[in-house]
Amino acid sequence: xxxxxxxxxxxxxxxxxxxxxxxxxxxxxxxxxxxxxxxxxxxxxxxxxxxxxxxxxxxxxxxxxxxxxxxxxxxxxxxxxxxxxxxxxxxxxxxxxxxxxxxxxxxxxxxxxxxxxxxxxxxxxxxxxxxxxxxxxxxxxxxxxxxxxxxxxxxxxxxxxxxxxxxxxxxxxxxxxxxxxxxxxxxxxxxxxxxxxxxxxxxxxxxxxxxxxxxxxxxxxxxxxxxxxxxxxxxxxxxxxxxxxxxxxxxxxxxxxxxxxxxxxxxxxxxxxxxxxxxxxxxxxxxxxxxxxxxxxxxxxxxxxxxxxxxxxxxxxxxxxxxxxxxxxxxxxxxxxxxxxxxxxxxxxxxxxxxx
Amino acid sequence: xxxxxxxxxxxxxxxxxxxxxxxxxxxxxxxxxxxxxxxxxxxxxxxxxxxxxxxxxxxxxxxxxxxxxxxxxxxxxxxxxxxxxxxxxxxxxxxxxxxxxxxxxxxxxxxxxxxxxxxxxxxxxxxxxxxxxxxxxxxxxxxxxxxxxxxxxxxxxxxxxxxxxxxxxxxxxxxxxxxxxxxxxxxxxxxxxxxxxxxxxxxxxxxxxxxxxxxxxxxxxxxxxxxxxxxxxxxxxxxxxxxxxxxxxxxxxxxxxxxxxxxxxxxxxxxxxxxxxxxxxxxxxxxxxxxxxxxxxxxxxxxxxxxxxxxxxxxxxxxxxxxxxxxxxxxxxxxxxxxxxxxxxxxxxxxxxxxxxxxxxxxxxxxxxxxxxxxxxxxxxxxxxxxxxxxxxxxxxxxxxxxxxxxxxxxxxxxxxxxxxxxxxxxxxxxxxxxxxxxxxxxxxxxxxxxxxxxxxxxxxxxxxxxxxxxxxxxxxxxxxxxxxxxxxxxxxxxxxxxxxxxxxxxxxxxxxxxxxxxxxxxxxxxxxxxxxxxxxxxxxxxxxxxxxxxxxxxxxxxxxxxxxxxxxxxxxxxxxxxx
Numbered sequence: 007x008x009x010x011x012x013x014x015x016x017x018x019x020x021x022x023x024x025x026x027x028x029x030x031x032x033x034x035x036x037x038x039x040x041x042x043x044x045x046x047x048x049x050x051x052x053x054x055x056x057x058x059x060x061x062x063x064x065x066x067x068x069x070x071x072x073x074x075x076x077x078x079x080x081x082x083x084x085x086x087x088x089x090x091x092x093x094x095x096x097x098x099x100x101x102x103x104x105x106x107x108x109x110x111x112x113x114x115x116x117x118x119x120x121x122x123x124x125x126x127x128x129x130x131x132x133x134x135x136x137x138x139x140x141x142x143x144x145x146x147x148x149x150x151x152x153x154x155x156x157x158x159x160x161x162x163x164x165x166x167x168x169x170x171x172x173x174x175x176x177x178x179x180x181x182x183x184x185x186x187x188x189x190x191x192x193x194x195x196x197x198x199x200x201x202x203x204x205x206x207x208x209x210x211x212x213x214x215x216x217x218x219x220x221x222x223x224x225x226x227x228x229x230x231x232x233x234x235x236x237x238x239x240x241x242x243x244x245x246x247x248x249x250x251x252x253x254x255x256x257x258x259x260x261x262x263x264x265x266x267x268x269x270x271x272x273x274x275x276x277x278x279x280x281x282x283x284x285x286x287x288x289x290x291x292x293x294x295x296x297x298x299x300x301x302x303x304x305x306x307x308x309x310x311x312x313x314x315x316x317x318x319x320x321x322x323x324x325x326x327x328x329x330x331x332x333x334x335x336x337x338x339x340x341x342x343x344x345x346x347x348x349x350x351x352x353x354x355x356x357x358x359x360x361x362x
Numbered sequence: 363x364x365x366x367x368x369x370x371x372x373x374x375x376x377x378x379x380x381x382x383x384x385x386x387x388x389x390x391x392x393x394x395x396x397x398x399x400x401x402x403x404x405x406x407x408x409x410x411x412x413x414x415x416x417x418x419x420x421x422x423x424x425x426x427x428x429x430x431x432x433x434x435x436x437x438x439x440x441x442x443x444x445x446x447x448x449x450x451x452x453x454x455x456x457x458x459x460x461x462x463x464x465x466x467x468x469x470x471x472x473x474x475x476x477x478x479x480x481x482x483x484x485x486x487x488x489x490x491x492x493x494x495x496x497x498x499x500x501x502x503x504x505x506x507x508x509x510x511x512x513x514x515x516x517x518x519x520x521x522x523x524x525x526x527x528x529x530x531x532x533x534x535x536x537x538x539x540x541x542x543x544x545x546x547x548x549x550x551x552x553x554x555x556x557x558x559x560x561x562x563x564x565x566x567x568x569x570x571x572x573x574x575x576x577x578x579x580x581x582x583x584x585x586x587x588x589x590x591x592x593x594x595x596x597x598x599x600x601x602x603x604x605x606x607x608x609x610x611x612x613x614x615x616x617x618x619x620x621x622x623x624x625x626x627x628x629x630x631x632x633x634x635x636x637x638x639x640x641x642x643x644x645x646x647x648x649x650x651x652x653x654x655x656x657x658x659x660x661x662x663x664x665x666x667x668x669x670x671x672x673x674x675x676x677x678x679x680x681x682x683x684x685x686x687x688x689x690x691x692x693x694x695x696x697x698x699x700x701x702x703x704x705x706x707x708x709x710x711x712x713x714x715x716x717x718x719x720x721x722x723x724x725x726x727x728x729x730x731x732x733x734x735x736x737x738x739x740x741x742x743x744x745x746x747x748x749x750x751x752x753x754x755x756x757x758x759x760x761x762x763x764x765x766x767x768x769x770x771x772x773x774x775x776x777x778x779x780x781x782x783x784x785x786x787x788x789x790x791x792x793x794x795x796x797x798x799x800x801x802x803x804x805x806x807x808x809x810x811x812x813x814x815x816x817x818x819x820x821x822x823x824x825x826x827x828x829x830x831x832x833x834x835x836x837x838x839x840x841x842x843x844x845x846x847x848x849x850x851x852x853x854x855x856x857x858x859x860x861x862x863x864x865x866x867x868x869x870x871x872x873x874x875x876x877x878x879x880x881x882x883x884x885x886x887x888x889x890x891x892x893x894x895x896x897x898x899x900x901x902x903x904x905x906x907x908x909x910x911x912x913x914x915x916x917x918x919x920x921x922x923x924x925x926x927x928x929x930x931x932x933x934x935x936x937x938x939x940x941x942x
Contacts, residue, residue, distance in 0.1 A: 024762075039776055039781045151911040295764060299766035333768070
């Protein structure tokens with residue numbers, strides 16, 4: 007089977023998966039143990055109200071008709087309106103307005119581990135069985151086992167403490183960089199993302215950074231949660247980077263390069279570094295999974311009004327259709343990323359085949 | 363090989379390794395007897411707890427049977443709601459028969475064939491197999507019908523009640539050396555100094571330390587004795603001098619990182635199993651029903667008065683203003699080795715019972731998930747084709763939804779609806795089932811490759827052509843080769859389950875009070891981290907980190923021990939916990 011056939015097969019398989027996810031959601035929200043009317047109105051509602059809601063939600067239709075309606079609505083992103091969290095507002099609208107904060111968080115949560123985890127892992131792999139290697143490896147193991155929610159709680163407490171003079175390594179987080187204490191803003195909160203404007207270059211709008219202070223504030227807001235959200239990936243990158251480095255260092259072509267008399271620098275950067283990056287690619291792409299799951303916790307603790315927090319609110323406040331819709335949006339994102347990953351593999355690495 | 367059939371080789375030329383395990387014990391019974399006597403003695407020391415465990419197992423089995431028995435009727439009710447009463451009755455009957463039949467499939471091969479022969483039918487092997495199953499189904503349905511619809515049912519439940527009542531009575535009356543009655547540590551100061559009501563008049567702290575030390579000494583002795591049993595078996599009763607398993611054990615013993623993991627996991631399990639002995643106050647008094655239980659203490663005026671736990675708890679909260687820290691007494695003479703929680707309950711009690719909760723959920727979830735994964739991987743690699751594609755579809759569907767969010771949604775849906783499954787452990791069972799549902803695809807995927815490889819082996823073909831049933835082929839010739847892989851993934855995933863449970867409880871979506879859980883402690887203490895009451899959120903957090911590191915180390919060590927060359931991708935397993 008050729009690579010493209012394999013890719014096409016994966017693509018085709020996505021369609022039934024999408025339908026079974028929708029069926030699952032339908033069962034959970036409509037046909038499951040919970041009564042949608044009671045969830046909407048509470049148990050004390052009068053009979054007339056209940057009947058009106060039943061009619062409005064289409065619960066009096068036959069089940070298969072409800073199912074078809076449900077699926078067509080979801081596939082056309084017509085999710086209806088939120089019940090409680092932001093009552094009567096379009097769910098898609100809410101999701102779109104909450105997405106930038108999550109994207110900002112996610113981007114940093116991917117970037118930070120990349121620039122910390124991989125160099126550390128490569129360093130450990132280049133100097134195996136030294137003190138530095140043991141420290142980095144042990145750090146990675148502990149870092150991976152730290153629960154995000156606990157880490158967030160502890161980090162927030164430590165950062166808050168710096169305000170009252172209890173300085174952390176001589177740093178006052180409030181005054182470091184853009185001064186939060188003077189501006190009287192909290193060290194948690196939603197990044198406003200209002201630091202760029204667009205200018206027209208040849209009739210095309212091109213964004214540029216217009217307000218560097220605002221950018222700095224947004225980065226400072228997002229750094230701690232992003233570091234915590236990326237902690238698990240950072241540890242994974244460290245470990246896999248170390249193994250990849252060790253394997254590459256001991257491979258034949260590096261020996262050849264040494265025999266050719268190349269300098270250490272050239273060997274490391276040109277021959278080792280690039281080859282060791284290959285096994286790291288799937289780790290980086292699969293991070294989206296962690297980020298979406300973890301964003302609920304981190305956003306909730308750090309008060310960031312992103313998609314994760316809204317999902318959490320819709321669950322705790324009984325806004326089940328919104329929770330279902332958001333879960334569907336997350337699923338679509340993940341399916342899209344899977345396809346992208348398969349596509350990249352197909353293009354980049356000829357070794358991936360059906361048997362994997 | 364102990365399983366080899368001795369009749370085919372003949373009786374006269376009997377070599378040592380041809381003998382059955384039973385025969386070898388008969389020839390040299392002494393080491394086995396000594397070991398068994400030691401085991402019996404150890405069990406006798408803790409006989410009270412052994413019976414408590416048996417009682418709990420009864421309770422669990424009873425609950426599972428009750429839930430399963432309720433399925434046909436609830437299916438029938440659902441159908442009756444839409445299609446009418448008669449259809450409902452038919453649906454009930456059909457479901458019951460189907461469930462009974464599913465039960466007979468794994469059981470029937472162990473029954474003698476003669477049961478079918480009574481009918482005098484001339485059947486092929488396949489026919490016999492099906493006849494046996496149908497027969498057994500019939501018997502089961504008849505028995506279930508008797509229990510459900512006739513007075514026999516009353517007698518039956520009375521019998522069950524008598525047995526469980528008997529076990530409970532035994533539990534209450536039998537002693538054990540780590541019991542609270544033998545080494546009490548709850549008492550009060552006397553006006554003239556000294557303590558009243560504690561073990562030998564020692565201070566509660568010392569009495570508690572003695573009891574906890576005894577628990578750990580006992581547990582260590584027990585595990586050492588088990589290890590000795592393995593050695594006795596190896597030197598006296600095993601036919602072969604060497605098996606590959608010896609190498610596995612040797613590799614594990616030389617892996618210090620793995621031994622560290624094992625030690626911490628052992629501590630955690632002991633903490634969970636002996637929670638009633640390790641906790642300084644009784645959970646029933648301090649956490650579950652603080653209103654109903656009184657105790658005595660010495661007031662500042664020098665009088666001994668009594669108060670309820672609920673009142674004393676209010677006064678000994680660790681909430682920033684007041685703190686009952688590590689290794690200290692509260693104002694009511696209660697010893698708190700790890701301080702109190704933000705609600706004034708005892709932290710050590712919370713921690714040990716929380717370990718119990720986490721362990722129960724972890725084992726249930728991973729056990730159930732692994733069971734599903736193994737069964738599906740065997741079936742899909744044996745039959746291939748449509749079964750395989752259906753399994754791929756199902757697992758792709760579940761994996762396409764972010765696991766943590768899926769778990770949150772399902773948990774909320776069932777808890778909002780007040781479903782009976784959400785009752786045990788205040789949502790713990792529900793959570794375990796959801797974890798099993800969300801995690802089996804990952805495990806299935808990781809053992810899919812090995813099981814596909816095994817299914818291509820010649821011995822599987824040979825087994826098929828010898829006329830072994832598919833079930834036997836899978837069980838005897840395929841399953842042993844994937845057992846190791848599932849063990850590795852199980853222990854790597856269990857850390858993820860523990861973290862996720864704590865995270866969900868932290869968010870208020872997991873286990874509801876009063877069942878103790880570590881995540882709730884962190885939630886309660888999160889505002890006080892930078893105050894004097896820092897321990898409330900810190901201690902359970904460190905506990906989680908240690909346990910998760912330990913399970914990861916154990917999983918890595920098992921992997922290295924089973925197959926040092928194994929190329930097991932652990933990033934997926936580790937990733938599941940990372941989201942929380």
